[in-house]
Amino acid sequence: MGNELVDFALVSVALLGIGIYGLAVKRNFIRMLFAVEIVINAANLNLVAFARFLPHSGGQTLALFSIAIAAAEVAVGLSLIIVAYRMYRNVDVAEFRSLRG
Amino acid sequence: MADAAFVALSVLTVGSAIAALELRSMIYGSIALMGTLGGIAGFFFLLDSPFVALFQIAVYVGSIAVLILFTVMLVRRELIFKKVEDPRRRLAGIGLMLVFMVAVGAVVLDSGIKQVSAGGPPVEFTEIGEDFLTYYWPALVLMALVLAASVTGALVLARREEPDGAAAAAEIPAAAGEGPGAGEAGAEGVEHGQRAG
Numbered sequence: 388m389g390n391e392l393v394d395f396a397l398v399s400v401a402l403l404g405i406g407i408y409g410l411a412v413k414r415n416f417i418r419m420l421f422a423v424e425i426v427i428n429a430a431n432l433n434l435v436a437f438a439r440f441l442p443h444s445g446g447q448t449l450a451l452f453s454i455a456i457a458a459a460e461v462a463v464g465l466s467l468i469i470v471a472y473r474m475y476r477n478v479d480v481a482e483f484r485s486l487r488g
Numbered sequence: 489m490a491d492a493a494f495v496a497l498s499v500l501t502v503g504s505a506i507a508a509l510e511l512r513s514m515i516y517g518s519i520a521l522m523g524t525l526g527g528i529a530g531f532f533f534l535l536d537s538p539f540v541a542l543f544q545i546a547v548y549v550g551s552i553a554v555l556i557l558f559t560v561m562l563v564r565r566e567l568i569f570k571k572v573e574d575p576r577r578r579l580a581g582i583g584l585m586l587v588f589m590v591a592v593g594a595v596v597l598d599s600g601i602k603q604v605s606a607g608g609p610p611v612e613f614t615e616i617g618e619d620f621l622t623y624y625w626p627a628l629v630l631m632a633l634v635l636a637a638s639v640t641g642a643l644v645l646a647r648r649e650e651p652d653g654a655a656a657a658a659e660i661p662a663a664a665g666e667g668p669g670a671g672e673a674g675a676e677g678v679e680h681g682q683r684a685g
Binding site: 389390391392393394395396397398400401402403404405406407408409411412413414415417418420421422424425428431432435436438439440441442443444445447448450451452454455456457458459460461462463465466467468469470472473476477478479481 | 491494498501502505506508509514517518521524525528531532534535536537539540543544547548551552555556559560562563564567571572573577578580581582584585586588589592593596597601602604605607608609610611615616618619620624627631634635638639641642643645646648
């Protein structure tokens with residue numbers, strides 16, 4: 388295997404940087420959710436890479452947990468987007484003054 | 489040194505991550521996000537963990553990306569293409585990203601993980617199953633409960649309450665009209681409406 392651990396770590400850092408940029412700059416709720424997904428995937432990549440190189444099964448187990456929890460998070464996030472869109476007819480987070488149901 | 493598959497996958501992953509955030513149409517953006525998630529699954533294959541890779545494909549590319557695509561299609565058409573952005577904030581964000589990447593990248597390169605190389609055979613997926621059912625079983629049960637609760641919560645949040653809401657809205661003016669001082673309240677309401685308008 389020609390790939391080293393540090394290569395995967397650097398790709399993960401790049402993805403994390405892009406995700407932080409998206410969270411800081413974007414005002415569109417859906418795009419911010421994209422950025423959160425990218426950050427979570429960077430974390431998962433690191434977990435699995437370290438699990439391969441140690442080698443230890445704990446990293447893969449934790450990555451599976453993380454993927455499942457991310458699915459739950461996306462479901463709740465998307466329903467929040469739908470609620471907010473129904474209230475404000477917009478997906479711009481600066482327009483949301485309160486999210487009282 | 490990294491091989492060709494790794495380079496191709498990293499270009500695909502990072503490129504489509506940028507595209508997901510920067511493409512003008514959010515529909516193409518979510519398709520690019522699918523590319524990122526698939527690229528991560530490819531990395532998992534490279535890391536000899538096919539079980540996690542298939543889980544990633546099934547959960548992320550199969551369900552989350554499609555869910556996001558449906559939500560994007562639910563919002564109005566002009567919102568999908570609208571891009572409200574402060575250019576100065578954008579520059580600051582790019583600066584933050586570059587500073588972060590350089591700083592953390594330097595830390596990673598400077599740390600000892602450069603010397604780490606693959607030691608030993610890859611982890612078998614039977615070991616993961618054993619982990620799940622022995623040491624991590626409380627976490628597994630908790631995860632199932634969290635998933636069920638979050639799906640129920642999402643359904644409750646996204647439920648449409650039109651009939652009830654319409655009935656309540658119709659009742660409130662009628663009730664207000666009967667009470668004393670209804671005229672003043674009504675006038676005030678109109679004034680409020682005009683100010684808000």
